[in-house]
Structures are given as structure tokens and as C-alpha cells.
Amino acid sequence: MFFQSKRWNAVGKHCYITGGSSGLGLALAKMLTAQGAHVSIVARDSDKLAAALSEIEAFRRSKDQILQSFSYSLFTAEESRAALEAVMARHNGVAPDAIFLCAGKAIPRYFVEYTEAELIDGMNYGYWVQAWTAWIVTQKMVAQRRQGNIVFVSSTLGLMTIPGYSGYSPCKHALRGLADTLRSELQLYGIDVHIFFPPTMFTPSYEEENRIKPKLTLKIEEADGGLTAEQAAAGLLKGFKKGQAHITADMMTDFFRASTRGSAPVNNWILDGLIDFAAGIWVPIWLTITNRQIHAHRDEHYRHLKDSGFFAE
Numbered sequence: 001m002f003f004q005s006k007r008w009n010a011v012g013k014h015c016y017i018t019g020g021s022s023g024l025g026l027a028l029a030k031m032l033t034a035q036g037a038h039v040s041i042v043a044r045d046s047d048k049l050a051a052a053l054s055e056i057e058a059f060r061r062s063k064d065q066i067l068q069s070f071s072y073s074l075f076t077a078e079e080s081r082a083a084l085e086a087v088m089a090r091h092n093g094v095a096p097d098a099i100f101l102c103a104g105k106a107i108p109r110y111f112v113e114y115t116e117a118e119l120i121d122g123m124n125y126g127y128w129v130q131a132w133t134a135w136i137v138t139q140k141m142v143a144q145r146r147q148g149n150i151v152f153v154s155s156t157l158g159l160m161t162i163p164g165y166s167g168y169s170p171c172k173h174a175l176r177g178l179a180d181t182l183r184s185e186l187q188l189y190g191i192d193v194h195i196f197f198p199p200t201m202f203t204p205s206y207e208e209e210n211r212i213k214p215k216l217t218l219k220i221e222e223a224d225g226g227l228t229a230e231q232a233a234a235g236l237l238k239g240f241k242k243g244q245a246h247i248t249a250d251m252m253t254d255f256f257r258a259s260t261r262g263s264a265p266v267n268n269w270i271l272d273g274l275i276d277f278a279a280g281i282w283v284p285i286w287l288t289i290t291n292r293q294i295h296a297h298r299d300e301h302y303r304h305l306k307d308s309g310f311f312a313e
């Protein structure tokens with residue numbers, strides 16, 4: 001935040017990381033543990049959680065750090081409340097200091113090929129899995145009159161979009177709407193809200209989504225160099241410690257951030273102006289190239305629909 005004077009220090013802070021058993025969440029859990037935080041992770045798969053917790057243990061800085069994991073699905077308010085209660089138990093029922101909402105995944109498909117269930121799942125994995133925890137944690141913080149930080153995890157696709165993500169990108173845009181609203185409203189309670197927009201991250205869920213990803217999406221994504229989970233987590237923490245509302249970890253996403261800032265505060269008055277100016281030139285050029293790719297893919301796409309039986313009665 002613009003007027004934030006003191007950098008956030010992890011030592012002794014209780015950090016609750018959803019999706020902490022894998023990818024970005026796990027990388028973040030290790031970094032925060034190494035920096036002296038108490039870390040709680042939540043995800044569904046108990047085996048993955050146990051393996052993650054032993055990896056996190058290796059980064060412990062002091063014997064006093066509380067490192068714990070819990071298995072919950074966070075798709076509903078009820079489950080998200082139960083997870084938070086479990087996470088707070090060893091902290092005497094006190095709300096965490098910082099919440100990092102990393103749980104989620106993408107199911108990329110052409111709009112016409114999604115099933116109804118996949119579109120509903122898309123909203124659960126892309127929006128509700130973070131929104132419910134944010135709602136419940138905020139209620140707890142306010143009831144306990146505790147100040148803290150909430151960090152949402154969107155995507156580059158929460159600022160722009162490409163074909164193949166109609167079941168994901170709208171959810172990540174919705175998260176941005178929620179984060180921006182809360183950044184404004186939760187000033188009432190001294191709660192700081194941030195949102196991270198990672199590009200491609202080479203994680204297990206990226207490998208999984210690539211197995212079903214439309215060819216055209218894969219092709220357009222070639223322009224995105226991508227980051228490891230560790231690089232992305234380091235970028236997230238850097239922006240978070242600077243108090244940034246909108247956090248990015250790569251130049252491509254920064255173009256879309258600076259040129260679609262809306263009512264979010266600037267990260268840097270001069271740099272943001274320059275990036276916005278450059279985006280005004282480069283984004284239309286990229287869009288022209290991308291639109292050509294889409295048009296050139298039409299025949300192949302119709303063949304794909306025919307071969308997959310889409311036109312069959």
C-alpha cells in the first residue's frame with residue numbers, strides 16, 4: 001500500500017496457506033517457514049499433505065514454530081469454516097495473521113465442449129475455493145478485532161484472456177473484483193487485501209491441464225515463458241512485503257496489470273505510467289497476431305469438432 005511504512009516480517013506470524021500441499025502453495029509454505037513463520041497448510045489429499053509437511057519441516061528455523069497440515073475440501077462455506085477452526089486450534093482460537101489463498105486449478109476446454117458439471121466445477125476451483133475462506137477469515141478477524149493480510153491468487157488470465165479458458169478466466173476475473181472490493185472495504189478494520197496474478201507456473205496442475213488443453217490455447221500460450229513455483233512464490237512475497245494490492249511476478253502480466261488497473265493503487269507512479277504506455281503499443285500488436293492465429297485455426301478446429309462427434313445427432 002502507498003502509505004505502508006514498515007515491511008511485513010514473517011517471524012512469529014501465523015500464515016494459513018490453502019493449497020499448500022503442491023505447486024505455488026507449497027513453495028510459499030517453505031519460504032515462509034524459512035523466514036520464521038508458523039505455517040498451516042490445507043488441501044484435500046492426505047498423502048500429499050503428509051509429504052508436503054515433511055518437506056516444509058526441513059525449512060524450520062526454530063523449534064517453536066508451529067507447522068501443521070489439515071485435510072479439507074474448501075468448496076463450501078461449511079468446510080472452509082471447519083478448516084479454519086482446525087487451523088486456529090493450536091493458536092488458541094486466534095485468527096491467522098496472513099492468509100494465502102493458493103488452492104485452485106484450471107479445466108481448459110473450448111466453450112462448446114465443456115460439460116455443465118465442468119463449468120460449475122470451474123467456478124468452484126477458480127472462485128469459491130478462495131472466496132469462502134476469505135469470507136470466513138474476515139469475519140473471524142473482525143470479530144476478534146485483529147488486523148491481518150489476505151492474499152488471493154488469480155492469474156494473468158484474471159486481467160486478460162484467450163480461447164480455451166471460458167470456464168476459468170471469468171472466475172479469476174471475479175476474484176479480482178472481490179479482492180478490489182475488499183481492499184477498499186476492509187480498510188474499515190485494518191485488514192490489507194492483495195491479489196497475485198501469476199503467469200504459467202510449471203506445477204502439477206499445469207501438467208494436468210495440459211493433458212486436456214485445446215491445441216489453439218497451447219499455441220497462444222507459447223508466448224508466455226512461464227515460471228517455476230519457487231520463482232512465482234518469491235515474486236508473490238516480494239510484492240506482498242512491499243504492500244502491493246496487485247502483485248505480478250513477470251513482465252508480460254505487468255503489461256496487463258498496469259493497463260487495466262481500475263481503482264487499484266499504483267505500484268510505482270513512474271514505472272506504472274511507462275508500462276501502461278508500452279502496453280498501449282504492444283497489447284494491440286499481440287492481439288492482432290493472436291486473432292490471426294485464431295482465424296487460421298478455424299478449419300482445423302471444425303475438423304476437431306467433427307472427429308470428436310460434436311455434430312453427431
Ligand SMILES: NC(=O)c1ccc[n+]([C@@H]2O[C@H](COP(=O)([O-])OP(=O)(O)OC[C@H]3O[C@@H](n4cnc5c(N)ncnc54)[C@H](OP(=O)(O)O)[C@@H]3O)[C@@H](O)[C@H]2O)c1
Nearest residue numbers: 019021022023024043044045073074103104200201203205
Ligand atoms: N499453474 C499455473 O499455470 C497457474 C497459473 C496462474 C494461476 N494459477 C493458480 O495458482 C494457484 C495454485 O496453482 P498450482 O499450479 O500451484 O496448483 P497445484 O500444484 O495443483 O496446487 C493446487 C493446490 O490446491 C489444492 N486444492 C485444489 N482443490 C482444492 C479444494 N477443493 N480444497 C482444498 N484444496 C484444494 C491442491 O491439493 P488437493 O488436490 O489435494 O486438494 C493443491 O494443494 C491456483 O489457484 C491456480 O488456479 C496457476
Ligand SMILES: CCCCCCCCCCCCCCC[C@@H](O)[C@@H](N)CO
Nearest residue numbers: 106155156199200221223224282283286
Ligand atoms: C503484451 C504483449 C505480450 C503478450 C503475450 C501474451 C501471451 C498470453 C498467454 C496467456 C498466458 C496465460 C497464463 C496463465 C495461465 C494459467 O492461469 C493457466 N495455466 C491455469 O492454470
